[in-house]
Amino acid sequence: MAKIGEVFSSAAAIAKGMGITFREMLQPAITEEYPDAPAEVAPRYRGAHVLQRDENGLEKCVACFLCAAACPANCIYIEAAENTEQQRFSAAERYAKVYNIDYNRCIFCGFCVEACPTDAITHGHGFELASYNTSTLIYRKEQMLVHLPESGNPPPSQSNPLPVGAEPLRTR
Numbered sequence: 001m002a003k004i005g006e007v008f009s010s011a012a013a014i015a016k017g018m019g020i021t022f023r024e025m026l027q028p029a030i031t032e033e034y035p036d037a038p039a040e041v042a043p044r045y046r047g048a049h050v051l052q053r054d055e056n057g058l059e060k061c062v063a064c065f066l067c068a069a070a071c072p073a074n075c076i077y078i079e080a081a082e083n084t085e086q087q088r089f090s091a092a093e094r095y096a097k098v099y100n101i102d103y104n105r106c107i108f109c110g111f112c113v114e115a116c117p118t119d120a121i122t123h124g125h126g127f128e129l130a131s132y133n134t135s136t137l138i139y140r141k142e143q144m145l146v147h148l149p150e151s152g153n154p155p156p157s158q159s160n161p162l163p164v165g166a167e168p169l170r171t172r
């Protein structure tokens, strides 16, 4: 009797699986046209980092090193410097004179983003980081910092500023 029960439950499982298969067969096919068309990523996708600016265009990073301390891959390198009356880069006392992320090591865990007290570092949607030259995978601050437009204030945040000398990232 137990054997007959097993046969019925197996048949039911197969019928259920085939039902899903046939239902999917009737759905319209979805084809990603990447790289001919921009790739669509989830809104919370963790891509290449972006260093944000505040509403006055100043850098949000205050060189507190918390992101570097939180990074399990030890791939963030920062050199801090003091703002002066003549030259101000951030709203606080210090700013990051040098801010590098080594994408040879980064595992896109997001710990740096979580650790940042000023929301200065965020994940963008850039994912086209592959390179034959590993030295190009060390991104500098100038590549990650939201660019100031020539006129007016910058947008409050930006998901993918262009790396210096790089092709535009294919993101939406």
Ligand code: SF4
Pocket: 070, 071, 072, 073, 074, 075, 076, 101, 105, 106, 107, 108, 109, 110, 111, 112, 113
């Ligand atoms: S995403 Fe993770 S591994 Fe990459 S820089 Fe941030 S903390 Fe380090």
Ligand code: SF4
Pocket: 060, 061, 062, 063, 064, 065, 066, 067, 068, 078, 096, 115, 116, 117, 118, 119, 120, 121
């Ligand atoms: S990105 Fe954030 S956590 Fe990292 S040094 Fe700058 S302010 Fe501190």
